[in-house]
Amino acid sequence: MPDLVFKELNAKGTAFRALFVILAGLFLIGLGAAYYMEHSGHWVTGMTNQVVWGMPHVFAVFLIVAASGALNVASISSVFGKSIYKPIAPLSALLALALLAGGLAVLVLDLGRPDRLIVAMSHFNFKSIFAANIILYTGFFGIVLVYLWFMMDRRLKYKSSGPGTFAFIWRLVLTTGTGSIFGFLAAREAYSSAVMAPLFIAMSLAFGTAIFILVLLTVCAIDKRPLGTVLTERLRVLLAVFVAATAYLALLQHVTAAYWAGRVEVVAFVLLNGGIYTFLFWGVQMGLGTVFPLALTLVPRLRSHATLAFASVLVVLGGLAQTYVIIIGGQAWPLTLFPGYEVESSFYDGIVQSYAPSLPEILLGIGGFALALLIVAFGMAILRFLPVTLADAQIDPHAKKRLMESEEAVETA
Amino acid sequence: MSENCLSPTRRGLLKAAAGSAALLAPGVFLLAAPSPSKARPDDTATDSSVRWGLLVDTNRCDQECTACVDACKEEMGLIGKGRPATDAQYIRKVELAEPKTGFTRSLPMMCQHCSNPPCADVCPTGASFKRADGIVLVDRHICIGCRYCMMACPYKARSFAHEKLEDQAANNPRGKGCVEACTLCAHRVDAGIVPACVEACHAKGRGAMLFGDLQNPEHAITQVVAQYPTSQIRADLKTDPGVRYHGI
Ligand code: SF4
Ligand code: SF4
Numbered sequence: 201m202p203d204l205v206f207k208e209l210n211a212k213g214t215a216f217r218a219l220f221v222i223l224a225g226l227f228l229i230g231l232g233a234a235y236y237m238e239h240s241g242h243w244v245t246g247m248t249n250q251v252v253w254g255m256p257h258v259f260a261v262f263l264i265v266a267a268s269g270a271l272n273v274a275s276i277s278s279v280f281g282k283s284i285y286k287p288i289a290p291l292s293a294l295l296a297l298a299l300l301a302g303g304l305a306v307l308v309l310d311l312g313r314p315d316r317l318i319v320a321m322s323h324f325n326f327k328s329i330f331a332a333n334i335i336l337y338t339g340f341f342g343i344v345l346v347y348l349w350f351m352m353d354r355r356l357k358y359k360s361s362g363p364g365t366f367a368f369i370w371r372l373v374l375t376t377g378t379g380s381i382f383g384f385l386a387a388r389e390a391y392s393s394a395v396m397a398p399l400f401i402a403m404s405l406a407f408g409t410a411i412f413i414l415v416l417l418t419v420c421a422i423d424k425r426p427l428g429t430v431l432t433e434r435l436r437v438l439l440a441v442f443v444a445a446t447a448y449l450a451l452l453q454h455v456t457a458a459y460w461a462g463r464v465e466v467v468a469f470v471l472l473n474g475g476i477y478t479f480l481f482w483g484v485q486m487g488l489g490t491v492f493p494l495a496l497t498l499v500p501r502l503r504s505h506a507t508l509a510f511a512s513v514l515v516v517l518g519g520l521a522q523t524y525v526i527i528i529g530g531q532a533w534p535l536t537l538f539p540g541y542e543v544e545s546s547f548y549d550g551i552v553q554s555y556a557p558s559l560p561e562i563l564l565g566i567g568g569f570a571l572a573l574l575i576v577a578f579g580m581a582i583l584r585f586l587p588v589t590l591a592d593a594q595i596d597p598h599a600k601k602r603l604m605e606s607e608e609a610v611e612t613a
Numbered sequence: 614m615s616e617n618c619l620s621p622t623r624r625g626l627l628k629a630a631a632g633s634a635a636l637l638a639p640g641v642f643l644l645a646a647p648s649p650s651k652a653r654p655d656d657t658a659t660d661s662s663v664r665w666g667l668l669v670d671t672n673r674c675d676q677e678c679t680a681c682v683d684a685c686k687e688e689m690g691l692i693g694k695g696r697p698a699t700d701a702q703y704i705r706k707v708e709l710a711e712p713k714t715g716f717t718r719s720l721p722m723m724c725q726h727c728s729n730p731p732c733a734d735v736c737p738t739g740a741s742f743k744r745a746d747g748i749v750l751v752d753r754h755i756c757i758g759c760r761y762c763m764m765a766c767p768y769k770a771r772s773f774a775h776e777k778l779e780d781q782a783a784n785n786p787r788g789k790g791c792v793e794a795c796t797l798c799a800h801r802v803d804a805g806i807v808p809a810c811v812e813a814c815h816a817k818g819r820g821a822m823l824f825g826d827l828q829n830p831e832h833a834i835t836q837v838v839a840q841y842p843t844s845q846i847r848a849d850l851k852t853d854p855g856v857r858y859h860g861i
Contacts, residue, residue, distance in 0.1 A: 238790075240776070241774070241775050241776030241777060241789050241790070242699070242773065242775045242776075242790075243694075243696060243699040243775035243776045248698035248699050248775075249698065249699060249700075249701070249702070249763070249769075249771075249772045249773055249775075250698065250769075252760040252763040252764060252773060253760060253764065311757050311758045311759055311790070312756070312757065312758015312759070312760070312773060312774070312789070312790030312791055312792070313756065313757050313758045313788075313790040313791065314757075316755070316756075316757045316758075317757070319738055319755050319757055320737060320738055320757050320759075323737075323738040323739055323740075323755050324737070324738070324739070325733075325736055325737060325738060325739035327733075327734050327735075328734065328735050328736055328737045328739075328761075329735065330735060330736075330737035330759065330761050331737040331738075334737065381761075384735065384765070385731075385735075385764055385765055386731065386767070386850055387731070387765070387766070387767030387847070387850060388764070531764070535767060535768075535769055536847075537707070537722070537767075537768060537769075537846055537847060538707075538709055538846070538861070540711060541709040541710060541711050542709070542710045542711075542712055543707055543708065543709055543710075544707070544708045544710075545705045545706060545707040545708065545722070546697065546702065546705050546706065547702050547705040547707075547722075547769065548698070549705075549707055549722075549769065
């Protein structure tokens with residue numbers, strides 16, 4: 201591969217400036233929403249004593265899960281030695297950091313006492329998977345930063361596979377940890393399943409790749425950097441594989457649960473008669489977020505950057521729906537306190553809980569997305585994360601040679 | 614149905630005489646509750662030779678009665694804002710009905726003061742903790758309001774302070790943004806008095822609740838659980854609750 205010239209984004213471009221202003225605006229609105237919820241207390245949200253985690257958690261978990269998947273491109277280049285991904289590896293690491301920061305910001309801003317963040321950092325209950333996650337997340341920042349430094353420093357460039365491998369392993373553990381937040385809730389029938397951890401890993405790869413593709417396409421478009429098809433073709437295949445794997449594991453999760461005595465009802469709730477949750481599962485997660493993007497990525501006639509972008513947007517939407525079904529649907533289903541009895545109480549025992557997301561919750565979630573993208577934009581404006589061109593001839597000289605050879609062959613003929 | 618739960622009543626006695634269920638001998642609870650305990654001086658630590666517990670005789674609990682719930686609200690200063698989905702409830706009445714047989718029961722449900730409390734296991738900061746004497750509490754100074762404990766509690770025993778709180782009871786300092794639950798009236802227990810719900814139930818003449826040290830052979834609760842069948846709710850989860858139920 202010829203030595204690629206990396207360059208900062210042109211921060212003076214109108215498109216970049218417009219984007220930056222929009223993102224900053226969305227982030228500020230999210231902050232305002234968080235302040236409003238915090239100031240008035242959580243009763244102004246859709247969350248209650250029954251559905252205790254709401255929309256902020258859907259966004260936060262989505263972003264955190266996507267963060268580890270976004271690192272995938274860098275992993276393939278360093279860990280699995282696929283040098284073709286090298287030019288886009290630093291961006292992938294930057295995006296991973298940014299998404300994690302966005303997700304954690306949403307999570308923290310939704311705490312009942314965000315002012316006690318320092319308490320969370322200084323009091324650890326090592327039995328808690330949450331506390332373990334705090335360590336995993338902090339570690340992720342550190343490790344990925346070192347990895348980025350190795351990738352971006354000319355002298356260290358060729359030694360980046362060590363930190364790369366470490367980051368790769370760390371991020372697998374991190375996603376397992378995030379999945380385990382739910383896997384450890386023995387009393388909640390929708391959650392406690394061994395499939396949860398691999399499911400979260402598959403989800404992370406699908407969501408992270410989708411967001412990476414969108415960021416890459418957007419950056420190349422607004423900064424007018426040539427982007428060939430050698431890379432995007434590969435990303436397209438990766439996306440398809442990850443989306444299929446996620447759907448497979450999501451189905452497996454329900455099928456295995458259905459064999460579990462006493463779990464049939466909660467499975468039927470999600471798959472058949474859960475109203476909004478059933479609609480989100482089949483309509484948005486499986487239909488819009490799986491079948492549609494698979495068709496867009498796999499049917500040869502449909503291949504273009506535009507369809508790839510569209511497919512990625514759908515994967516993101518499907519992923520949000522999937523996270524919603526897992527988090528909110530799992531809480532909507534009532535806890536079984538007295539098997540065999542019908543129960544009733546002033547505390548909503550025995551009935552499906554209702555939850556209506558409030559606007560501030562959604563705005564906070566979107567603010568988290570905006571923060572992640574702001575970090576990417578800012579990072580790219582001050583440091584050299586991406587080559588000036590990702591044209592096929594630059595990425596894969598052999599592609600050029602092959603092309604020339606075939607042209608020569610045509611000429612001589 | 615309500616009078617059926619009142620024991621002794623004519624029907625209750627008839628039922629007991631017919632041997633249909635292992636009802637407690639009439640009066641056992643009334644005679645035994647509330648059981649006295651020694652006050653714990655402020656400067657001493659809680660003691661693991663004690664395991665505070667509660668026994669609920671559901672045969673004596675009346676569907677119409679909310680004495681325990683009312684007493685708890687009063688004691689803990691739980692003034693609702695008329696928003697049932699977000700107002701705190703430390704104790705609630707649960708009505709059970711077995712569809713196949715038509716059998717019904719009414720019982721109070723509160724934090725079960727688990728010996729293996731999932732709430733404390735998942736709490737990231739250690740704010741949820743179990744005292745040596747078995748009472749499970751939330752340290753309001755280090756609770757960050759993440760609500761993971763509420764996700765983990767199998768009994769839906771906890772509430773989140775969803776808004777600013779006024780007119781708090783001195784013995785139950787609460788804080789917006791923190792999680793709270795039944796404390797088994799630790800402040801009373803430490804002073805040698807039974808929990809408010811137990812006292813109210815007793816005062817109403819129900820005697821459906823018995824409080825005491827499950828490890829002390831001299832306490833009525835320990836004797837009763839050794840003699841009569843009692844159950845722990847969701848015993849399959851192995852949380853080993855300190856609250857036991859008779860009659861379900
Ligand atoms: S009942 Fe719930 S809140 Fe109480 S100790 Fe058990 S798990 Fe914790
Ligand atoms: S809400 Fe408070 S008590 Fe509950 S898990 Fe979080 S920090 Fe612990």
